[in-house]
Amino acid sequence: MNTSAPVITGIGVVAPNGLDREAWWQSTLDGKSGLGLITRFDPEGYPVRVAGEADGFDPNDHAPQRLVSETDPMTQYAFAATNQALADAAVDTGAFADLDMAVITANSSGGVEFGQRELQKLYAEGPQAVGAYMAIAWFYAATTGQLSIRHGMRGPCGVVCSEQAGGLDALAQARRVLAKGTRLVVSGGTDASLSPYGLVCQLSNGRLSEDARPDHAYLPFDPAAAGYVPGEGGAILTVEPRAEAELRGAPRLYAELAGYAATMDPRPGSGRPPGLRRAIELALAEAELAPGDIDVVFADGYGVPELDRQEAAAITGVFGPGGVPVTVPKTMTGRLYAGGAALDAAAAALALRDQIIPPSVNIRPNSAHQLDLVTDWPRETGLRTALVLSRGYGGFNAALVLRSA
Template sequence: MSGAVVTGLGAVTPHGLGIEAYWRATLAGRRALRPITRFDPASYPVRLAGEVPGFSAADHVPSRIIPQTDRWTHLGLAAAGMALDDAEIVPAALPEYELAVVTASSSGGTEFGQREMVNLWGRGPEFVGAYQSIAWFYAATTGQISIRHGLRGPCGVIATEQAGGLDVLAQARRLLGEGTRMVVSGGTDASLCPYGLVAQLASGRLSLRADPERAYVPFDVEACGYVPGEGGALLIVEAADSARRRGAPRIYGEIAGHGATFDPAPGADRPPGLRRAIENALDDADLAPGEVDVVFADAAGVPELDRVEADALAAVFGPRGVPVSAPKTMTGRLYAGGAALDTAAALLSIRDGVIPPTVGVRTVAFDEVDLVLDEPRSATVRHALVVARGFGGFNSALVVRRETSGTRL
């Protein structure tokens, strides 16, 4: 099989709409963490989030679909449309059963579900809409993208929280190896409602600080958890030979390797699985650690989890052996959308020869981590590693690299 390449990017993020708006703000080190406005957070311990500004579903979603679906799906439909436009793909001109969709999902349609539960307990079951049964469902975004664009090939969803944004891209690569021509893949999330926030609070990992400058500072001596966010990215993944045959206007890079593991149960006499996921991804890409030019970190912001990640990176690459970036410090952790957005950032780093900064960190707690702080760092980026972990023990690592044979950039 020819390589699995990314030919289109679409993003809906706390930095705004579109991948270039996200990238400009990221390189500028602009923080998008602000007081929550989507509901009154006064009675909750978390007051900050990365909200998508200025998003109107009516601008991106057919009017009849809006009341049937959750905001998370609206964001996904918008990002998918942007990605297809960026790749200059008209699905109707291609064989419909060779076009697939695989998205990541974390929380599902929590805002829609909360509204219907309020109706159930406050007004009675006759006020619960028929679409409750599907709008909250983890596969709703995959289904709606498939229906809207006529993508009738293999479709699916992976629910491994933040790790899912990488797992679905690996699945997209597998589907191409089985004869699929093109896959829309990645993820979005939108859980900034009381129901969604309470579910997230149960993890014990959210930052309770009210200062947006210091609320989410992974790898810092004062790390105290993470700030939640919404949005994400959808990517167009194609076989390289197919992309060139159709005259794809650009190839951002190739999905070269993937590894996924699961952490042992608490108290088990086995180490966390993150290092092994990274090593498996490098092996899959046939890549030596010294060939990796940047790591986009999971950056949980929880001290013990940051320690695990720092140890894994030092064990694989050596102390300060590779630059490490966490641009999610500007947007918050986007759950199912976060790792897909990090992958888009990794591809843009390859394109532009620059590593985006990590903001807010003042004193790095782990000397072995070469964290790119405050300002972008110019670099030749040929291979990038993206690392993601999902609540419950999921670990995922993805290698993307510059695709050069016949590529037009």
Template structure:
């Protein structure tokens, strides 16, 4: 375990742009206070739709956060990532000018790309003709646009990529950043954001049948509860700066916010195959990759789908690994909705803050787990205790599963 920890990359910077607030301090304060960022959708009139609530980033001023030339070239999803990336790099204190351009890399997660930008341009096409479609449609909708814009803006010419694995992609992107650091990169910008709150984006999400139509924003998304009825969508996420342990030590940062100790990814078997779903073996493999046992984990940040069947499957996985009520479990995403490509990076950022502060955030709006779910779900108020390691779980629509182990 010692050799794994010593070689593990360090998170030196965080940038958060989420429904719980802009910036690390605002987000953490909202999480501890149980202050929800979910409200009636404001980017368009949701009246004709069965889902009218979502997590939205409050007070985001695009003109202040994004260079004017990029605003017209990119989608709101990329705007959020550009702001979060700028904040993360500033937080890290890294001198980018002292690092070779080819030693810096970018890996983000994305689940949908620039849906709002794409809808606007496709509407122009359908209502008029191709001459009405702007040239930037060719790139702004693309799921790799955020990675590209971050790398261009900060002159990061090392290996760049994007993971399109829905919610699980955020953990997979961070794991890819770890691989790049092991392969010679010195600094990697990673994480992700999402922003699919437009008529086209919401309609696409409705086709999954997993969104909650409960008209009360505090009762619509209740993972692990008896009243669970699906989830609410959201926008935003988190961008992280990862550096090698050696680079962080040279700058006197020690372990920074924390270290990435282990990861694994899996995919569910075909329905009806009678084979077990991937989450348990994925979590166990992540622990093995970190050189840890279940007894070393102090908190689990759950995927928390909000769908009764998926919640039960996740609860059974946690119980099978840690024993009945064997580890505290939390899901702060009840304050934001599921942010898809940005959701798991935000969970990682929150978990790192929890490890640093010795506080487990509670699962707001949920009073207790549903009967038969034998997990120690943290509800009511945050729980203070010394924390060493956290396990973050994520699943994506279609069968993706991912697990990430963090250490102080």
């Protein structure tokens, strides 16, 4: 235990396989996937047919209608997850000065569904039909701004845009502002990229799976891996200094943010190695842990053969072949972009709480990777530490060490 390390005190989740924290966690432990054929719009004519949709989510259950009409689903998911996280942590925002609370989120897609709808109005009906909130609802920082206003959090707020790595980078930024005197940070990430325009934007990276079978489309570390599928949702966490959380009587300290590091991959063709292994080593060093001290790795799991090979090499290079249990629970949700790493951090915190490693589903591990993948069923084991890995398109790498609080 590091008495100066901040701790996670509340967790909120909206995911394709569960619309709240405990429903999602139970589905994850049960191996219940939220992947399916796209229903949000007609995917005929698109090469990608499978995604992780947050079916059944009703934004009106989590925010006033006025806010719902002004915001994109990415922000509406954050409304719900933040409500959960604050309730889980038993936070009374009225007991804090507004400048003592901050919001730091990650975002990757922007409010593409809201933006597409308003642009369609522009083209079909003219500029007078476009709503005033087109100016802000699509913006990457919209979620941070709306949460700040809604909960009266006026401290050092911000948004991080490093694609899937952003969920960990946002937590690292939360840690920084807490070290400078902020008392509470709402942090994490949510994304909602499942609109026609959003899907077309994603296709440009060439990494999405075109398999139309939900149980075959996303197979990280499998010999049949052929890309990933997109998903929507994410997780929001409340993070506080340990002393502050204990003083106010927080019901639970899930985990401490023990170590973190971020690196960038070199430019393609440079001949230099990817930066993920270095991020792992730096995060362990900051946490003052040896590789043997890590009990589980929540892998990034791209599902792209070469990127899987690179990640496996980074993990085995640090921990040795089969040296640590590895899991990819996002096989049940798809890659949620800025929401994905935050969701993995939530899964790691709950794994530490319940002393269980959630499984990866549908995978038949490629023996060449030499990973101890937890597949099909959860693995009960003693857990004190977890390493969460994430990579963002463009060369971003992030590693976060969580330790039982």
